[in-house]
Amino acid sequence: MTDFEQDITASLAALRAGGIILYPTDTIWGIGCDATDEKAVRRIFDLKRRDESKSLVILMADPRDLLQYLSTPPPDIADRIASFDRPTTVIYEGALHLAPNVVAEDGTVAIRLVQDAFCRHLVKRLRKPLVSTSANISGQPSPATFADIDPAVIAGVDYTVEYRRDDTTPKRPSRIVRISPDGSMEVLRD
Secondary structure, eight states: OOTTHHHHHHHHHHHHTTOOEEEEOSSSEEEEOBTTOHHHHHHHHHHHTOOTTSOOEEEESSTTHHHHHBSSOOTTHHHHHHTOSSOEEEEESOBOSSOGGGSOTTSOEEEEEOOOHHHHHHHHHHTSOEEEEESSOTTSOOOSSGGGSOHHHHHHSSEEOOTTTTOOOOOOOOEEEEEOTTSOEEEEEO
16 A cells, blocks of 8 residues: 555545545645536635636646547657656647636646656546646745645645645746647747
8 A cells, every 4th residue: 555545545535526635746736626527626716816717737647648638639749748857737739528617718728747656646546637736826936845835725625635745845836838739849937
């Protein structure tokens, strides 16, 4: 049994009931929910006091997952993602089967395939994409550690993961790139 099995079980119960969780990602601490549940996504926007016109990042565990949630995934995407040297969120066109409020107005969606063991276990066992947005109120700095998270965020979620709360290694948000249907890549945040 992994050292985070109880957290996975409790997180899954909250997520499957339409709840939102506070959890460590492959980058910084995040607020998450089932990315196909429009009401749960709305709760995250409300908690963050964030306008729904701003998109959220979606976590997936495997390049094959992209086939279900994108209308035209780039054919070489698995190789491209494998070449990334750090957590990278990719903006794709043609989102499918996701809550409408996680899709940007232009039809794009921001997806990161996670390598972190906790996140991979959680996403694989949820069997759905997972929202991941920084665990802060909009306009506040992204928390580098659990201790930096605003108490209002902690109070606003249905479950807070215990795993890695004591980790004080500063983390930073992912790199963000846009991959166009023609395969060209633009770095939006390094």
